[in-house]
Amino acid sequence: MISAPIAQALDFPSQRQAQRPARPSAWLARIGQRMQRRRQADAVCPVH
Secondary structure, three states: OOOHHHHHHHHHHHHHHHHOOHHHHHHHHHHHHHHHHHHHHHHHOOOO
């Protein structure tokens, strides 16, 4: 059986991530920039 303090310690990182939504939004912004660069490269490429 898992004791309550251990369960709280395991659940603590997920709670801390839920309090900070800035990191996932920055991650999504980085992916959006990569997709825009890829689209620009495809538009410049003469093969496409």
